[in-house]
Amino acid sequence: MNVIASSVRRALASLPAVLLSAAAAADVPAAPAAVTAIKAAHMVDVRKGTVIDDAVVLVSGERITAAGSKLAIPAGATVIDLGDKTLLPGLIDSHTHLTADPQDAGYAIVAKSIPRSTLTGAKNARLTLHAGFTTVRDVGADGYTDIGLRDAINDGDVPGPRIAASGPAMGITGGHCDDTVHAPQYGITGLGVADGVEEALKVTRRNIKYGSDVIKICATGGVLSFGDDPRTSQYTLEELKAIIGDAHRLGRKAAAHAHGGEGIRLAVLAGVDSIEHGSYIDDEGIKLMKEHKTWLVPTLYLGDWLIENAEAIKLPKPLLEKARVVLPQARINIGRAIKAGVPVAFGTDAAVYPHGLNAREFAVLVKLGMTPAQALRTATVNASELLGWSDRIGTLEAGKFADMIAVDGEPLKDVTVLERVRWVMKGGAVVR
Numbered sequence: 001m002n003v004i005a006s007s008v009r010r011a012l013a014s015l016p017a018v019l020l021s022a023a024a025a026a027d028v029p030a031a032p033a034a035v036t037a038i039k040a041a042h043m044v045d046v047r048k049g050t051v052i053d054d055a056v057v058l059v060s061g062e063r064i065t066a067a068g069s070k071l072a073i074p075a076g077a078t079v080i081d082l083g084d085k086t087l088l089p090g091l092i093d094s095h096t097h098l099t100a101d102p103q104d105a106g107y108a109i110v111a112k113s114i115p116r117s118t119l120t121g122a123k124n125a126r127l128t129l130h131a132g133f134t135t136v137r138d139v140g141a142d143g144y145t146d147i148g149l150r151d152a153i154n155d156g157d158v159p160g161p162r163i164a165a166s167g168p169a170m171g172i173t174g175g176h177c178d179d180t181v182h183a184p185q186y187g188i189t190g191l192g193v194a195d196g197v198e199e200a201l202k203v204t205r206r207n208i209k210y211g212s213d214v215i216k217i218c219a220t221g222g223v224l225s226f227g228d229d230p231r232t233s234q235y236t237l238e239e240l241k242a243i244i245g246d247a248h249r250l251g252r253k254a255a256a257h258a259h260g261g262e263g264i265r266l267a268v269l270a271g272v273d274s275i276e277h278g279s280y281i282d283d284e285g286i287k288l289m290k291e292h293k294t295w296l297v298p299t300l301y302l303g304d305w306l307i308e309n310a311e312a313i314k315l316p317k318p319l320l321e322k323a324r325v326v327l328p329q330a331r332i333n334i335g336r337a338i339k340a341g342v343p344v345a346f347g348t349d350a351a352v353y354p355h356g357l358n359a360r361e362f363a364v365l366v367k368l369g370m371t372p373a374q375a376l377r378t379a380t381v382n383a384s385e386l387l388g389w390s391d392r393i394g395t396l397e398a399g400k401f402a403d404m405i406a407v408d409g410e411p412l413k414d415v416t417v418l419e420r421v422r423w424v425m426k427g428g429a430v431v432r
């Protein structure tokens with residue numbers, strides 16, 4: 001016993017101090033983190049919108065240590081050679097609902113339990129990660145299912161993207177984020193419902209208490225809810241200022257679901273970080289969002305899928321009628337906002353359509369006037385800034401998480417290649 005103990009002590013004594021403390025904690029001497037070198041014929045510099053040839057990314061542990069063209073590969077490194085593929089940073093979707101599926105729209109949700117929704121989330125987290133989205137911002141989930149899912153992924157229990165989660169979306173009684181399915185005799189109110197400044201502060205703080213990274217607010221009516229109009233505002237300026245001010249004071253961002261022009265204007269004036277959907281954005285909204293540098297998160301591809309599949313998912317008629325009016329109008333108005341230079345971060349509202357198809361949004365952005373490089377920037381650099389995570393994700397640069405994907409073809413010429421991601425790494429581990 002003593003001989004072993006003293007030889008361990010001698011071995012420890014020869015280690016540098018940093019390793020020594022780590023070794024003491026784990027009871028075994030820590031080996032230096034192994035280096036992995038990822039090689040590919042091409043790599044997109046998403047900041048510049050250019051392609052680098054003979055790309056090498058060096059990874060140690062969870063992080064990138066170097067990235068560039070023809071970098072020397074350290075002796076003993078594990079080499080992953082991706083041949084003639086193109087490397088890009090892992091994609092970021094700023095608007096998902098991982099714990100919901102298209103079939104949950106309308107009446108079906110009444111029969112679905114919170115534990116069942118959480119498991120829906122586990123399925124969708126894996127699909128999303130395999131589609132190349134290594135980070136999502138999940139904005140609105142009943143029963144804190146998104147927060148449970150985020151924690152399970154962070155604990156390594158289930159595979160999935162990094163998640164900035166909101167928990168239950170906040171809204172007014174009878175608004176888009178209330179429970180509008182049940183008849184009055186059931187007395188059911190959405191968990192995020194809060195009316196007036198006092199209640200709004202209480203629910204903001206409760207969400208943060210239970211783990212919200214971001215506060216989601218319903219500032220206007222919506223499409224997939226009963227009895228409300230997407231064009232009308234819901235929260236007042238006073239309520240919005242209270243929620244957003246408190247969220248910021250407590251170190252959280254705030255995202256506002258807003259279709260109508262009035263709700264967009266109020267949320268921007270109250271200091272919100274992003275406008276989700278923005279379907280009826282007008283000249284004043286465009287001007288205000290540029291002045292305040294508020295991110296627009298358009299969610300446009302969903303219109304195609306929803307209207308085509310309305311029957312298959314048994315979408316109730318009043319919701320389909322709203323979708324038919326709002327969604328084509330949104331493309332026209334968002335197109336104007338993009339051309340006017342409103343800052344855009346990528347989002348999809350996946351859940352309205354099947355998770356894993358998120359990259360179909362890129363082609364819509366290009367159709368509305370973005371270059372492929374601009375569209376790609378929305379899902380990397382821009383989205384990382386919106387999340388407040390630009391120090392850790394969004395580009396392939398030293399110090400950031402080794403979150404990256406590889407595709408065939410040239411994404412700066414044809415964004416649809418992003419719909420067929422061939423290889424995915426998250427935090428230095430190959431996940432696909």
Ligand SMILES: [Zn+2]
Pocket residue numbers: 095096097139140349
């Ligand atoms: Zn949504």
